Amino acid sequence: MQDGTFHQIGDVAEATGLSLRTIRYWEEIGLVTPSGRTEGGFRLYTDADVERVQLAKNLKPLGMPLEAITELLDAHAGLSGEPARHSDRLRALVDLAEDHMQELDSKVAAARDALASIATALRNPLGGL
């Protein structure tokens, strides 16, 4: 959970490939909040915070609004030995995310086909079919 070491926002940005602005915006909307701040106001992230940023980044392609990703990660984080209530909530959110995953898969397939049909024009420059 905590090993005593903290990370600054620049470290998190480098580790995840996100911009500082994005990480700050995600805090603004409550998606990822740093566990601490220095006296001067510098954000301090634990390893768990960084993992949450990375999870959020990886889930983004699903195309859900960031608010939905926030709910999903909140439900996931609150599951440590909880009663069945949180589990039901999490299950519903995971189902929703899996629906988005299905849609994403078919969109990617359609994109691949579209790109292939355009690329075909390079080998067969006849205009029509």
Next chain:
Amino acid sequence: MQDGTFHQIGDVAEATGLSLRTIRYWEEIGLVTPSGRTEGGFRLYTDADVERVQLAKNLKPLGMPLEAITELLDAHAGLSGEPARHSDRLRALVDLAEDHMQELDSKVAAARDALASIATALRNPLGGL
């Protein structure tokens, strides 16, 4: 190319699953322009116009700005028996699109893994790993 029949924007929206606003916006930025208008100002789309809308929609998941998709479709449309200039341009744009396709593939894989790791918590509600 043309069969004499034209389609109104509502038909195009229903056929492609896009909103009227999206189709109008795409015209605003020069992505898809209807081939004609009625006297009263109603947009008229040919089958080729509709195909272009559908291609643009399918390419969207690649994550390129709409301006890049416009260039790609323009280069593709201008390839009917053209000299090698357009072919070079098209090749470069297709290469760029294929790069985006690669990135999309790895993003989807990461999203699938992330979602699976969250879903695992439902079968193994121990909090840790």
Next chain:
DNA sequence: TTGCTCCTCACGTCACGTGAGGTGGC
């Protein structure tokens, strides 16, 4: 003390969503 990193506004941008008020077309 000098850099480098961080901070908070705050306006700009992209790709639309969402009415408001009005007119075309079978």
Next chain:
DNA sequence: TTGCTCCTCACGTCACGTGAGGTGGC
């Protein structure tokens, strides 16, 4: 003539990008 579909503004939204001006920390 009545609906239904379309039209053009024009402001709102989401997820940031991009400076402006200022301060923290090794």
